[in-house]
Amino acid sequence: MRVEVNGQNREFAAGATVADVLAEFGRPGTGVAVALDGAVVPRASWPRTPLRDGARVEVLTAVQGG
Template structure:
């Protein structure tokens, strides 16, 4: 199946969780937010939320500075 992850088309296995996508992206353990099809996915649901075929995932990391 295919999904858009941070603007790039990726081949994912059916049933891939949001947590697996975050790991695939190499995101840090803290300071990360995920949106699936425009809706924020709470961290507590990352393991149980699956990415649908054609889904759009945005993995965002907090950046400190000013």
């Protein structure tokens, strides 16, 4: 299925979850927020939140600065 991740189209297997997106990009489990179709997905829900064809996923990484 085709999923837009941070503005880029990507292919994922049917049944893929938000956690699968993060694994694909090698993102750390901390300091990251995920939105699926504009709604924030709580970290505990990532492994059981399925994607659908045409979904939009935004992965945001916290940056520390001063």
